Amino acid sequence: MAAELFLKDGGDGAGLGRPFEGKGAPRTLDRHSTGWYRVLEATKKICVLGDPAVGKTSVIRRYALDCFDEGYLTTIGARVLNRTQVLRFPGQSAELRLHLKIWEISGQNRHLELYPSYYLGAEGAIIVGDATRVETQVNLWKWIEGFRAAAGRVPIILVVNKTDLMDETEFDLELMDEISHEFRCPFRMSSARNGANVDNVFRELAYQLAGRKPLSGPRRGRAC
Numbered sequence: 740m741a742a743e744l745f746l747k748d749g750g751d752g753a754g755l756g757r758p759f760e761g762k763g764a765p766r767t768l769d770r771h772s773t774g775w776y777r778v779l780e781a782t783k784k785i786c787v788l789g790d791p792a793v794g795k796t797s798v799i800r801r802y803a804l805d806c807f808d809e810g811y812l813t814t815i816g817a818r819v820l821n822r823t824q825v826l827r828f829p830g831q832s833a834e835l836r837l838h839l840k841i842w843e844i845s846g847q848n849r850h851l852e853l854y855p856s857y858y859l860g861a862e863g864a865i866i867v868g869d870a871t872r873v874e875t876q877v878n879l880w881k882w883i884e885g886f887r888a889a890a891g892r893v894p895i896i897l898v899v900n901k902t903d904l905m906d907e908t909e910f911d912l913e914l915m916d917e918i919s920h921e922f923r924c925p926f927r928m929s930s931a932r933n934g935a936n937v938d939n940v941f942r943e944l945a946y947q948l949a950g951r952k953p954l955s956g957p958r959r960g961r962a963c
């Protein structure tokens with residue numbers, strides 16, 4: 740059962756995401772019963788992209804390190820942070836540990852020719868807009884198209900960040916519904932500052948990478 744669960748997603752023999760199986764397979768005592776359950780592991784590259792200063796670094800830092808910095812230091816090129824997301828599936832005696840390699844791609848557009856090489860091999864993306872700047876939501880369009888051209892039709896979640904800045908919000912729900920519908924990817928709202936919905940978004944993408952729905956979905960609307 741557990742191997743089948745894994746093979747749905749990554750059993751292509753390409754090296755990335757191969758399950759631990761056989762004699763050396765790690766096993767852990769199930770906390771909820773007297774039985775044992777299998778621990779599967781996989782590594783996935785995901786990209787986080789979007790316009791400058793929308794909060795890509797901040798969202799990743801909130802998820803990977805649980806911290807937030809008011810200062811703004813633009814990201815040059817691309818940088819990578821890691822976090823392992825544990826996924827559990829009801830009724831199955833297995834847990835999947837997804838080692839996420841989270842690539843932040845600079846929003847600065849200085850070296851556009853490099854972008855396809857950053858996207859290559861990505862199995863999912865979080866594309867971020869800023870709740871206080873509607874043009875960053877309009878630009879999601881071009882980020883999605885650029886990403887899909889290089890990475891193919893892999894899961895994408897659109898995120899409108901900075902929902903803690905309620906007074907300055909320039910949020911266009913109709914536009915977001917349109918983009919979401921056009922590209923068939925869900926959109927969520929988050930705040931890296933107070934942490935609202937950030938974990939949920941990464942968890943939702945991780946479940947999508949595993950070909951599954953999360954046990955409980957993230958909130959769609961306002962995140963704070």
Ligand SMILES: Nc1nc2c(ncn2[C@@H]2O[C@H](COP(=O)(O)OP(=O)(O)OP(=O)(O)O)[C@@H](O)[C@H]2O)c(=O)[nH]1
Pocket residue numbers: 789790791792793794795796797798808809810811812813814815844845846847900901902903904929930931932933
């Ligand atoms: N209030 C508020 N500020 C945020 C939030 N997320 C990020 N910021 C601030 O917005 C600014 C830009 O954040 P970054 O995370 O550096 O933005 P970025 O998208 O990585 O920018 P580039 O690397 O230049 O593409 C910083 O001053 C952050 O502190 C948020 O959820 N709420």
Ligand SMILES: [Mg+2]
Pocket residue numbers: 795796797812813814843845
């Ligand atoms: Mg950055």
